[in-house]
Amino acid sequence: MNDEGFGKGSHLHLIDGSAFIFRAYHALPPLTRKSDGLPVGAVAGFCNMIWKYINDARGPDAPTHAAVIFDHSSKTFRNEIYGDYKANRPEPPEELRPQFPLTREATRAFNLACIEIRDYEADDIIATLACQARELGGTVTIISSDKDLMQLVGDGVDMLDPIKGKSITRDEVFEKFGVYPDRVADVQALAGDAVDNVPGAPGIGIKTAAQLINEYGDLESLLARAEEIKQPKRRQTLIDHAEQIRISKRLVQLDCKTPIDFAMATLEVKDPDPAVLMDFLNQMEFRTLTNRVAERFKAAPPEPVAPAKTETSAPAAPQFPPLNCENYVTIRDMDTLRQWLDAIRDKGVVAVDTETTSLDEMQADLVGVSLCPEVGMAAYIPLGHVEGTADLFGGGARTEGQISMEEALAALKPVLEDPAILKIGHNAKYDWKILARYGIRMAPLDDTMLLSYALNAALHNHGMDELAQTYIGHRCQPIKELIGAGKNQITFAQVPIDRATRYAAEDAEVTWRLWQHFKPQLPAAQVTTVYETLERPMIEVLAGMEMAGVQIDSDHLRAMSGAFAQKMAQLEDEAHALAGCKFNLGSTKQLGDILFNQMGLAGTKAGKSGALSTSADVLEDFAAEGHELPARILDWRGISKLKSTYTDALPTYVNPETGRVHTSYSIAGAATGRLASTDPNLQNIPVRTEEGRRIREAFIAPEGRKLVSLDYSQIELRILAHMADIPALKQAFSEGIDIHAMTASQMFGVPVEGMDPMIRRRAKAINFGVIYGISSFGLSRNLRIPRAEAQEFIDTYFKRFPEIRAYMDRTTREAKTQGFVRTLFGRRIHTPGISSSGPAAGGARRAAINAPIQGTAADIIRRAMIRMPKAIEGLPAKMLLQVHDELVFEAEDSAVESLISIAREIMENAHIPAVHLSVPLVVDAGAGRTWAEAH
DNA sequence: CAGCTCACG
């Protein structure tokens, strides 16, 4: 071996790499790499230890040469000597395995020699290198606390415990073994080692072994003169086990003749290459260490490969300085825009917000776009600002200093559509729709509103202002301060650009910060899958439905309005005559005065304000007693409701460009996971009465097409049967039996055949009552029976289906202990107030019982909706509406049958494979020229 | 802007 470059004055450090790995593994929590979940806890600890070692090993004692030594594999030449050597070592844990090669990579990244040799233990390599270094006149420090290495200490070789920072010399070894290093192997051979499964001599430990060795000089002399030992038992043991002791000696004696195929000079210490090292650490996503290394080498840290996160698994809210709106940039030229877009490309993620002229995405014009790629860094691109309306005709001129809309969108489009760049929005469906109308399909997306919803449903609402206030302690500037309110309200286009920049860029930065706050919380809250499969995909699906819109027959509605007006006028006259005075039929206050004071009728219910209620069920009771006025009022109200809410209002929602009505669904509105439809609400179009149903005749398909409706049959009861595990209910659903008749039959012991409809109705009411968290009061009111009787029904029901009560108790307990309940798909619904006392607790309890059922149904139809666009791709058909358990499509006549068959298939299997239900899901379908016919 | 009422699942 050529050893130029190593000799007198050289100082070799030999680092016990395998020991580092195991120490790191056991000392650290099981960290995983954020981007892909690869376990890296041991690698992280290993790197930190190496980094600390490098920093500590400076100064006068600094090594001239160094190497990190690893065990190559578990089987070594010692197994040839003794088959059971280290046999009781457990296999390394599964999550540690993939980390072994990574620690080798780490070693090389630190520019340290990385050594492992097949069939040899790290200890033997260390021993061999130590011997060679000593022969060449150098000194050696072994970085390890392994007692098996202590036999090497002395004569220019010492050890350093890397954890305690304590050096181990001849004296420390004597303290531990009672002998000096050259006899340590003899002592170990006698004492044996349980950890490595070295047998040794039975009944002899370190103390006795040291005593014997000190008395006889060395192991061979001891074994040769074993007859002389005074203690009979000890003597016999040594005689009987001489061979075993000699084998043990060969096991513990380190081999200084490991074949080494490299020159000592190659171990010369070299500084790490900062770029190589930081690249590796960055790959591992060790942010803190990367930054530390960068700081040391005064180099810029590489851009993280994944969103900035802490290295711990516990999500902590990032702490940032307060927002500083003064730094916001207004982008007024293409050069600046291109620079920002380049920075965003490098970053791979950006918060985006659009400003427009209206809250109605289908009519709003784009006014500007704001971007935030990092805390404290946000920009606004004004695109459609106009001069304020100085006079009646002069206003509306395009403001100077804006990039042309066309040019800016052409530059933005590739970034907003780049699959490698994540766009973050708050209520991103809004921005998605706006941009879609300008030819941009924004993807991929994250939505801070939906993140908050997945984490905190039913705890609070998820508007940006509220979240900013709660989670980042920031009060957003109210939009009213810019555009005013009421009659004098202006549009965002008229807001001066400097003020607009401040507002819009702030929104983007708040969105960015909310994302940093919420996104890391998903795993620990176990709602990652909920967010990714039930929330986020809804954005694009709903945007498509909303933009498609539904056609209505405005003439039909207007004709109905006219007829309703006539009928109302007639009823109004009759009511006035019956009351003996004129009054406003729409005023509950005036009506109450007439009914309860003038006519002396006895009110039953009181509202919040203490006024007696004039609600329908109260009026119905009066009408049943033969009073004419309440009957007229009921008729009038029914028509008034239909007219004002539907026949008058719906035509005003027709979009002048598309000629259709475009509702908007809120994804994060309802506590349970249901959607809510607004502007207009198309989820409460009448259907229960014949007259109301005529309004559905105004929902139509264009010539050559049909409306197709598919709805889940009894989905909530089916889910209840599954979740509460009620055999009788499950069986009935499996056999396709009339579920309410079955319930009645089981409860009252009457045959299903020829059942009294009244009995079935009662069972039906109870079935629904159970879903809502039944009470005798509620049931008695619903069925108009005495409370005691209602209580009897409930008792009978619980006796017959005891699983129901178990479900209710279980769910209540879950709500109390966790503060939330979950749907079958893992959606979290919080249950505030469940542990409070008083009447509020009753409501909270019923809500908690209902939430998993209603929420699971909501999850199922969401899954169906998400799969639907792909499933019906190619068919001349579009999904238009969702009404909780119903989906409405528009399809060409020729495609109706295939649509029904495909959509039914998707809906009935929507829960699979995430959840398997013990009851079948059944979907009914219909088609027709109008929604009324399709139903 | 709150309360009442009522449309839907």
Next chain:
DNA sequence: GACGTACGTGAGCTGG
């Protein structure tokens, strides 16, 4: 023994 209740929504109207 009394409290006050069915679960989940949105919208129009009245009246302070």
